[in-house]
Amino acid sequence: MRAAVLAALAVLLLAPAGAGAVQPRASFNDVEDEVMCDTCNVPLNVADSDRADQERATIRKLIAQGLTKDQIKAELKRTYGPAILAMPQDSGFSLAVWWVPVAVVVALLALLVALLPRWRRRGRADEAFAAAHAPALSEADARRLDEDLARYDA
Amino acid sequence: MKRSAVPIAVAVLAAALVGLLVYGVVARKDDTSLDAAVQKGQRPQAPGSAVSLPTLDGSTQRSLAQLRGRVVVLNFWASWCGPCEQEAPVLEKAQQQLAQNGGTVLGVTYKDDAGASRDFVRRYKLTYPSLRDDKLALAPKFGTNKLPETFVLDKSGRVVALSRGEVSQTFLMQAIDRAQAS
Numbered sequence: 174m175r176a177a178v179l180a181a182l183a184v185l186l187l188a189p190a191g192a193g194a195v196q197p198r199a200s201f202n203d204v205e206d207e208v209m210c211d212t213c214n215v216p217l218n219v220a221d222s223d224r225a226d227q228e229r230a231t232i233r234k235l236i237a238q239g240l241t242k243d244q245i246k247a248e249l250k251r252t253y254g255p256a257i258l259a260m261p262q263d264s265g266f267s268l269a270v271w272w273v274p275v276a277v278v279v280a281l282l283a284l285l286v287a288l289l290p291r292w293r294r295r296g297r298a299d300e301a302f303a304a305a306h307a308p309a310l311s312e313a314d315a316r317r318l319d320e321d322l323a324r325y326d327a
Numbered sequence: 328m329k330r331s332a333v334p335i336a337v338a339v340l341a342a343a344l345v346g347l348l349v350y351g352v353v354a355r356k357d358d359t360s361l362d363a364a365v366q367k368g369q370r371p372q373a374p375g376s377a378v379s380l381p382t383l384d385g386s387t388q389r390s391l392a393q394l395r396g397r398v399v400v401l402n403f404w405a406s407w408c409g410p411c412e413q414e415a416p417v418l419e420k421a422q423q424q425l426a427q428n429g430g431t432v433l434g435v436t437y438k439d440d441a442g443a444s445r446d447f448v449r450r451y452k453l454t455y456p457s458l459r460d461d462k463l464a465l466a467p468k469f470g471t472n473k474l475p476e477t478f479v480l481d482k483s484g485r486v487v488a489l490s491r492g493e494v495s496q497t498f499l500m501q502a503i504d505r506a507q508a509s
Binding site for chain 2: 222230273
């Protein structure tokens with residue numbers, strides 16, 4: 174009984190949200206920074222050319238038609254090809270944008286794994302060498318050191 | 328990892344990254360093979376003759392191969408390109424002359440809004456056909472990445488002359504004469 178009431182409440186709470194859910198209207202700035210000026214090879218939001226102005230006009234027209242951001246990007250991609258999107262393509266040479274950073278991080282980690290034990294070994298050996306070859310304090314120096322330390326402690 | 332393997336691995340990685348960078352730069356270099364051949368007096372076959380592109384109204388597709396046997400002035404243009412406006416009357420005049428001998432100017436729009444292209448055609452009263460190359464299926468084959476550019480092809484589909492930049496009346500008429508003579 175209690176479970177049924179809870180389920181009914183859940184349905185009442187969620188149903189209006191689901192029924193009334195609409196795709197948000199695309200914002201021009203939000204689309205502009207995810208699209209390239211396809212003749213100047215810079216993002217549209219920093220491009221200054223006649224073609225860039227034409228692309229902006231196209232985006233405004235599509236927004237006015239009520240298309241969402243994803244629909245606008247899909248329409249631009251369908252018309253002008255994937256290079257119009259600022260996100261690199263997931264094929265061909267453009268894949269390098271994804272795998273090069275990963276390869277560099279993996280290589281650096283491998284390098285660290287290989288070098289860290291060696292650095293630590295070398296550090297320990299240096300310490301041991303320094304300890305073994307450190308000049309012994311004379312009796313006078315040792316006494317002075319003890320006195321200095323005692324002054325600090327006081 | 329052995330002691331000697333570390334510097335080798337680092338060197339290989341560095342070389343791979345440099346190679347990638349060089350490839351990225353070289354791959355973006357302009358293709359000027361047509362220019363070189365024409366400059367040497369050769370008549371290279373026009374590339375991309377089988378590439379089919381839609382007309383401005385999208386009603387049909389056409390290719391250069393379909394125009395074999397006719398002199399063709401291939402012009403890459405866009406409505407957003409200032410020099411293209413300047414040369415439009417020159418190309419229309421060439422079209423009037425070519426049409427008498429069965430030739431034609433063939434416009435190809437380069438990443439241009441179709442509606443803006445059609446407005447451009449109406450504004451300059453262009454009577455020659457234009458195709459849309461929105462995804463750059465044809466232009467890069469001619470080494471075209473700036474506008475406007477014009478290529479004059481003879482009846483065998485070979486490049487007789489080319490002009491990268493705004494085309495002049497004199498250049499165009501001389502090139503058409505040469506194409507028709509062959």
